[in-house]
Every structure is written in structure tokens, then in C-alpha cells.
Amino acid sequence: MRRRKTPWVSYLIIAAGSVMMIFPFLDMIFSSFKGADEYNRMSYSLLPDSFRWDNYRQAIESLQLGLLFRNSLARTVAVTALVLITSSMAAYALAKLRFRGRGFVFQFIVSTMMIPGFLFFIPNFYLVTHFPLVGGNDLLGNNGYGGLATSMLSLILPFSVSAFGIFLMRQFMMTINDAYIEAARIDGASEFRIFFTLILPMALPALATLAIFEFIGQWNEFIWALIIYSVNPELATLPVGVQMLKDHLDPSLTQPLLMAGLVMTTMPVLIVFIFLQKYYVRGMMNSGLK
Amino acid sequence: MTKHSYANKQWLSGYLFLSPALLFYALFLVFPFCFSLFLSFTEWGGFDLATIRWVGLANYRQLFSAESAFLHPILTNTFTFAFGTVAISFVCSLAVAYMIARLRWEGLWRTLYFLPSVTTVVAIGNIWLYMYSPTNGLVNKALELLGLSKQSFLHDPDLALGSIIVVGGWLGIGSSMLILTAGLKAIPEDYYEAAELEGAGLWKTFVFITFPLLRPSVMFVLITSFIGGLQSFTLTMVMTGTGGPGNATNVAGLEMYNQAFSFGNWGIASAMAFILFACIFIMTMIQMALFRRGGVESYE
Numbered sequence: 271m272r273r274r275k276t277p278w279v280s281y282l283i284i285a286a287g288s289v290m291m292i293f294p295f296l297d298m299i300f301s302s303f304k305g306a307d308e309y310n311r312m313s314y315s316l317l318p319d320s321f322r323w324d325n326y327r328q329a330i331e332s333l334q335l336g337l338l339f340r341n342s343l344a345r346t347v348a349v350t351a352l353v354l355i356t357s358s359m360a361a362y363a364l365a366k367l368r369f370r371g372r373g374f375v376f377q378f379i380v381s382t383m384m385i386p387g388f389l390f391f392i393p394n395f396y397l398v399t400h401f402p403l404v405g406g407n408d409l410l411g412n413n414g415y416g417g418l419a420t421s422m423l424s425l426i427l428p429f430s431v432s433a434f435g436i437f438l439m440r441q442f443m444m445t446i447n448d449a450y451i452e453a454a455r456i457d458g459a460s461e462f463r464i465f466f467t468l469i470l471p472m473a474l475p476a477l478a479t480l481a482i483f484e485f486i487g488q489w490n491e492f493i494w495a496l497i498i499y500s501v502n503p504e505l506a507t508l509p510v511g512v513q514m515l516k517d518h519l520d521p522s523l524t525q526p527l528l529m530a531g532l533v534m535t536t537m538p539v540l541i542v543f544i545f546l547q548k549y550y551v552r553g554m555m556n557s558g559l560k
Numbered sequence: 561m562t563k564h565s566y567a568n569k570q571w572l573s574g575y576l577f578l579s580p581a582l583l584f585y586a587l588f589l590v591f592p593f594c595f596s597l598f599l600s601f602t603e604w605g606g607f608d609l610a611t612i613r614w615v616g617l618a619n620y621r622q623l624f625s626a627e628s629a630f631l632h633p634i635l636t637n638t639f640t641f642a643f644g645t646v647a648i649s650f651v652c653s654l655a656v657a658y659m660i661a662r663l664r665w666e667g668l669w670r671t672l673y674f675l676p677s678v679t680t681v682v683a684i685g686n687i688w689l690y691m692y693s694p695t696n697g698l699v700n701k702a703l704e705l706l707g708l709s710k711q712s713f714l715h716d717p718d719l720a721l722g723s724i725i726v727v728g729g730w731l732g733i734g735s736s737m738l739i740l741t742a743g744l745k746a747i748p749e750d751y752y753e754a755a756e757l758e759g760a761g762l763w764k765t766f767v768f769i770t771f772p773l774l775r776p777s778v779m780f781v782l783i784t785s786f787i788g789g790l791q792s793f794t795l796t797m798v799m800t801g802t803g804g805p806g807n808a809t810n811v812a813g814l815e816m817y818n819q820a821f822s823f824g825n826w827g828i829a830s831a832m833a834f835i836l837f838a839c840i841f842i843m844t845m846i847q848m849a850l851f852r853r854g855g856v857e858s859y860e
Contacts, residue, residue, distance in 0.1 A: 393592035
């Protein structure tokens with residue numbers, strides 16, 4: 271007794287809606303092939319006069335895309351790896367070990383999720399630029415030429431632990447049966463051995479969800495990367511570098527390059543998402559959290 | 561091995577496993593939070609700690625004074641933005657989640673609606689900036705086809721905020737849809753079969769069965785996206801730079817950013833951050849109260 275007639279109206283609405291969701295992306299892709307003069311015309315056209323692949327070559331050169339891509343990739347991979355390690359370690363302690371203060375630490379970590387990120391831009395900017403003993407700083411963090419902002423670490427360290435990640439991993443580890451762990455303990459395995467050889471392999475699905483979540487989030491992160499860029503342009507990531515294009519070149523010439531840069535910034539993450547979305551969507555829906 | 565020493569051993573390894581996270585929280589969370597709170601009572605241009613001057617409540621008094629632009633229009637814009645984006649994304653995502661649950665290729669539809677959520681806001685903002693172009697943008701082309709006159713969306717003080725809200729709402733559909741879909745899937749199929757036997761149509765089923773049972777997810781989506789909307793300022797920054805024309809699109813996060821990083825008024829910027837934090841904190845408390853059973857405690 272399954273569903274009756276085909277819901278044509280629903281199909282129509284959903285299809286029309288999805289055109290509105292993807293049309294801006296099509297507009298971006300087609301516009302990236304337009305010539306500078308086409309942006310000055312008085313009427314809209316979706317398709318370019320001709321497909322100027324040269325826009326991409328120019329964008330890669332004038333954006334120093336190689337540098338931006340390397341920075342973005344290094345930051346994204348490093349943060350993702352660190353978050354996976356720190357989250358699963360903390361989650362193991364919170365889910366499977368018994369000790370005084372565990373409940374308090376968990377409550378503390380969950381409550382940090384309520385504090386909005388913008389509260390930390392100002393003090394963390396001071397902290398990073400005045401970090402002791404790096405970038406020429408003395409023990410008190412003074413007299414340097416940029417502190418941590420002289421290295422990639424300034425983009426990585428402030429994101430190396432994620433309360434959401436700890437929460438997600440803990441939720442998953444709670445479902446692992448204690449009997450496995452007890453058996454390993456009786457065999458004399460250390461907690462670190464249990465963690466690395468038993469727990470981590472079992473937690474792979476949750477790790478995959480968290481990895482994709484972090485990868486997308488870090489690749490797209492803008493404000494902190496912009497703040498660090500203001501003291502060290504060498505650390506520009508893709509979103510920052512592309513946005514800064516608007517400030518540095520003649521605006522009437524930059525539009526095609528901007529669009530080409532945006533396409534190249536967006537594509538890696540869209541491809542990752544489309545191929546791995548199974549893990550992402552499932553993880554997000556199970557956690558009930560953004 | 562006695563029970564006592566067993567527990568002691570786990571105490572040691574427990575804190576060893578937690579040490580990276582705890583070290584991080586001490587350095588990048590507890591210290592910055594306290595430092596920022598302290599800064600909000602000072603006047604400071606950044607860089608040299610020796611130049612910090614304690615001013616007590618002066619920053620807060622200035623922000624709440626009648627002539628300050630912070631309460632109006634900036635904070636009112638912030639709430640308008642949050643309210644507007646939530647209204648748009650909630651209505652759309654509820655309709656989408658409800659409908660795609662009964663269509664074929666559910667996964668495909670979900671991917672399409674989720675694409676903006678995984679795209680950097682820099683790209684979203686710039687694409688829409690181009691689509692809103694007064695001369696050759698897509699939106700004006702559409703208005704033209706409908707026989708309406710062209711608009712200068714982001715330069716017209718009456719239209720600018722609304723234009724950004726539309727983009728923010730469009731952007732928010734994907735993630736709300738995921739949470740609502742999860743809620744919909746948790747509703748037992750029996751209810752729908754009973755409704756079908758009673759001859760209830762799509763609309764009646766929605767009003768009398770789906771919506772009441774979906775209420776926890778609905779509340780969760782509404783409040784978390786409202787809190788997200790209050791914090792959001794990257795989109796505004798990409799689309800209008802400093803929140804112009806005038807302060808027409810300026811929101812609290814953006815004003816805070818500009819006060820700190822463009823004008824070097826770190827004290828007043830920190831005070832703004834804490835006022836906005838207070839607003840968000842109140843919203844979170846409301847959420848906690850509404851979810852006494854579904855909140856943090858239920859995960860214990």
C-alpha cells in the first residue's frame with residue numbers, strides 16, 4: 271500500500287527551487303569567461319561572447335594563485351589533522367575513562383560552543399602577534415616583527431581544537447561497547463594502545479564526518495585569515511587573496527579575474543563535498559547540530 | 561588491582577588524553593575571553609600594553625548613549641538581519657525538506673540545496689554583487705522582463721539591507737533543511753499511514769501530523785539560525801565593505817571588526833563584542849529553557 275500518484279506539484283516546486291540554488295553558480299562560471307568590456311554593457315547576458323580561457327591564466331598569474339593554493343591547502347590539511355587527533359583523544363577520555371572532574375570538563379567544553387567566535391578576534395590577534403619567543407619576540411612577547419604571524423602556525427593553532435569535534439566524537443564513542451575495552455585492559459594493553467589500535471579504527475565513520483566538516487570550514491574561513499593577512503600578506507589564503515584582488519587592480523579589469531579566481535576557490539571544496547557528502551550529511555543529521 | 565588504584569590510573573590517562581584540548585582552551589579561549597572583557601573597560605589603540613587606559617564603563621555608556629549609531633541603526637540592523645534571514649531560510653527549508661522526503665532522487669535534491677552552504681562567503685557575496693548590478697545584473701534583467709524598473713539594490717538605503725537579507729536567507733536554506741530532514745525521518749511511518757487511511761491530503765497531514773511532531777527540530781533550527789544570524793557579518797563585509805550606504809547595512813560584528821582593525825579602537829570594539837555576546841547569551845538561555853529535556857543535559 272505504498273504512495274499513490276506521482277506528486278507532480280512537488281517535483282515542479284523543488285525543481286524550480288533548485289534552479290534558484292544553482293543559477294548563481296552558473297552565472298559565476300559563465301561570467302569567468304567574459305571579457306572586461308562585457309561587464310560594462312548595459313544589459314545582462316548569461317553566456318559570454320566567447321570562452322576566454324585566458325582569464326584563468328591571467329588570474330593564476332596576477333593572484334599568485336600557486337601561493338594562495340599552497341597556503342589554503344597547508345592550513346586546511348594541518349587544522350583538519352590536528353582537530354581529528356585532539357577531538358578523538360579528548361572524546362576518548364570523556365566517553366570511556368572514569369576520573370574526577372570528567373563531567374565538569376565536558377560541561378565546560380560544551381558551554382564554550384555558546385561563545386561566538388567574534389569575541390576572540392581581538393584578543394587572539396594580540397596573543398598571536400605577541401606570542402613569546404617567536405618571530406623576534408622576547409619572553410614577554412614584545413619587540414618582535416610579527417610573532418606567530420610570521421608563520422603558518424598563526425592560521426593553524428587558533429583552530430586546532432574544536433568543541434564541536436569533541437562533542438561529535440564523544441557521541442560516537444559512547445556507542446562503542448565497553449566490553450572490547452575491558453578485554454584489551456585485561457590483556458594488559460595500555461590506554462594509548464587501546465586508543466590507537468582499537469578505538470580509532472572503530473571511530474572511522476565519525477572521523478570521516480569531522481574531517482569533511484573541518485576541511486570545508488577551514489578552506490572557506492575568511493575573517494581570521496584576513497586579519498592575519500593584514501600583518502603578513504605572505505599568508506594569504508584563497509578567499510582572502512581573491513577578495514583582495516578588488517583592492518589592488520583596476521576594478522574594470524578585475525571582474526573577469528575575480529570570477530575566475532572564485533571558480534578556482536570554490537571548485538575544490540564542491541568536488542570534495544559532492545563525492546563525500548554521504549559522510550557529511552549523515553554526520554550532520556545524526557549530531558543534530560550545525 | 562584494587563578499585564581505588566584502577567581509578568587513579570584512569571585519572572592520569574584521562575587528563576593526558578585531555579591535555580591538548582585543555583592547553584588550547586587555556587591559551588586561546590580562557591585567556592582571550594578575560595583579556596577581551598578587561599579591554600572593554602579600557603581605551604587602547606592596540607600593540608603597546610603600556611598605553612592601556614582604564615575608563616570604567618565609559619565605552620558602554622558611549623555605545624548606549626542617544627547619539628550613538630550602535631543601538632540604532634547598527635544593533636537594530638543586526639536583529640533585522642537575523643530575523644529576516646531566519647524567516648526566509650526557515651520557510652523555504654521546511655517546504656523543501658517536507659517535499660523532497662517524498663520525491664525520487666532525494667539525495668540529488670539535497671545536494672543542490674546544500675551547495676551554497678559549502679561555498680565560501682567570499683564567492684557567495686561576489687556572485688550576488690554581480691547579480692545585483694544596477695546595469696547588467698541578472699536580478700534587474702528579471703525585473704525588466706516583469707515590466708518593472710531597474711533598481712540599484714545595494715546603493716539604495718531602503719533596499720540595501722533587504723537585498724543582503726535575501727542572500728543570507730538563500731544561503732541558510734541548506735543547513736536548516738538538513739536538520740529538519742533529520743527531524744522528519746524520526747517521525748514514525750505509522751502516523752502517515754493512519755492519516756492516509758483517514759483520507760487526509762498533503763496539507764492536512766502536514767498541519768496535523770508533521771508540524772506538531774517536528775516541533776523540537778523546528779525550535780532548534782529557529783534559535784540556532786537566529787543566533788547565527790546575530791553573529792554573521794562576513795556576507796555584509798563582502799557585499800558592502802563597511803556597511804554602507806551610510807550605516808544602512810552595518811551590523812554589530814562588522815562595526816566591531818572595523819572599530820578594532822580599521823580604526824584601532826580596541827576598547828570600544830571589545831565592548832561591542834560583549835554587548836552582542838550578551839544578546840546571544842540571552843537567546844541561548846531561552847533555547848536551554850525551551851529544551852530542558854532536549855538540551856545539553858539529555859546528552860549525558
